[in-house]
Amino acid sequence: MEEVFSEEVFFADRARSILDTRNNVGYVRLLDHNGVLEKSFGFQDDKGFEKLTLKGPEGKTVLLGLRSSVGKSFHLDALLWSLIFASLMAVVFTSLIRFISDRAFRFMGEFSEAVGSVASGDYSVRLDGRSSLIAGAGVQWLCREFNEMVSSLEGGSADRDDTEDLEDADFDRSDELPTDFRPKIVLREEQSSDVSAFEAPQDSFDEGLVEIVHVEEEDAEPEQEAPSAVTEVADSKGKKVDISILVVKIADFETLIEDVSPSSVNSLTADYRKTVSTTVGSFGGTVEAILRDEVVAFFTSPDPGPVAKLNCVCCAVEMMQLFAGVVDGQKISTRSDIKLKMGISSADLPVSDESDVFALAKPFVDEAKALCDGARAWSVFVTTGFREGASDYLEVRREKVDGNLCYAVTGVEEEALQRAGR
Known part of the structure; x- marks a missing residue:
């Protein structure tokens, strides 16, 4: 100085x-x-x-x-800030310790045991939030919601037991159906209730809702069903061709595109369309229209028999397997978050060389689209006419879309895949 x-x-x-x-x-x-x-x-x-x-x-x-006073003020400020920081850290650690205390762990153990009991079929379990080990509005809300969920499951189980033997064709059980249902492949030598190569998870599948259709039995009375929403086209000039229409959509497309970037949406939809088109082609079908997430495919056969129908429904099941990540009955990591839903209709159309097949089949395409729109994720809805033509190879369940009777495919016989060349 x-x-x-x-x-x-x-x-x-x-x-x-x-x-x-x-x-x-x-x-x-x-x-x-x-x-x-x-x-x-x-x-x-x-x-x-x-x-x-x-x-x-x-x-x-x-x-x-x-x-x-400068040096004293400096030291005083440092001490004050140190005390404030220490107080904040003490509050944070105290909150964490309180949250992960023994009482919290014991409550979580009780909650886990209750969930396990419900999963095993015991619907008598209830949680009392007022006498819980942890007090608080959040815990009481959790216990109340859990009890309401168990009560609804208990009521649904009782309703299914009471209506197990009902055979009313107009009975609508859509409220009881699982939201994540996938069709399965049923081996000929197995019973229909056995676990198959491709089926929904055990906790979301109710075999009491499955109807195995065998209309070939002579002594069985025909079921009274509502007529198809679209009548068959009358015979005219041209050869009759059996056409099955498959409409495929992404179940939660609008939500899906909101959660990812535009570039990811383009990549995702391109991969989706390519996979659907390739699968349709491998079963002898042709893609007639593609609009955003909607794909319309035709399966035709000039020969009598359910060839076109089997190719169509087997193609639908194959696509479900691809996007659900099921290979040889084993669940693997899927390549995307895409969930499919499908609608299928069929018709016998007089087709000549000059005919516009898509224009002739438009009423049936609209019918398949309506079924697809009303279907849930991982489900295939078919018309009554389609179900009658392929009933020997399908397991189905009654559904209703806009008040019209239709069927959800719950299983496909292994022989159908063999006849489809798979």
């Missing part, structure tokens, strides 16, 4: 610089050999300052006035 004031000619500039840059210096003064003040910068009052004496230029004396 003494070197700073070694030259008197620069004393004023250096004094002002020190006052501007050092907040603990209140004044700078220059005294001659006799102690008489020559120059002074900063505060004139000495109160609250500690004097620091330095050797100045040409044997003169430099006085610096240092604030005695």
Whole structure:
């Protein structure tokens, strides 16, 4: 510091610089050999300052006035901030410790046991939030919602037991159906209730809702069904061709595109369309129209028999397997979050060389689209006419779409895949 004031000619500039840059210096003064003040910068009052004496230029004396409270204030501020930070950390750790306390772990154990009991079929389990180990509105809400869920499951189970033997064709059980249902492949040598190569998860499948259709039995009375929403086209010039129409859509397309970027949507839909088109072609079908997530495919056969229908329904099951990630009955990681839903209709159309097949089949295409729109994720809905033509190879369940009777495919016989060349 003494070197700073070694030259008197620069004393004023250096004094002002020190006052501007050092907040603990209140004044700078220059005294001659006799102690008489020559120059002074900063505060004139000495109160609250500690004097620091330095050797100045040409044997003169430099006085610096240092604030005695600056150092104390600095240490006090640091201590205050340390206390505030420590208090915040204490609150955080106290909250965490309280949350993961023994009482919390015991409550989570009780909740886990209750969920396990419900999963095993015991619907008598209830949780009491008011006497819970952990008090709080959140815990009471959780217990109340759990109890309501179990009550609804218990009521649904009782309703299924009471109506197990009902055979009313117009009976609508759509409210009891699982939301994530996939059709299965049924081996000929197995019973229909056995676990097959391709079926819904055990917790979402109710075999009591499956209807195995065998209309070939002579003594069985024909079921009274509502007529198909679209009647067959009358015979006219041209050869009759059996056409099955398959409409495929992504079940939650609007939600899906909101959760991913535009580039990912384009990649996802391109992969989806390519997979659907390839699968349709491998079963002898042709893709007639593609619109966003909707794909319309035709399966035709000039020969009598359910060839076109079997190719169509087997193609639908194959696509379900591809997008659900099921290979040889084993669930693997799927390549996307796409969930499919499908609608199928059929018709015998008089087709000539000059005919516009798509125009002739438009009423049946609209019918398949309506079924597809009304279907749930991982489900294949078919018309009554389609079900009658392929009933020997299908397991179905009654459904209703817009008040019209239709069927959801729950199983496909292995022989159908063999006849489809798979």
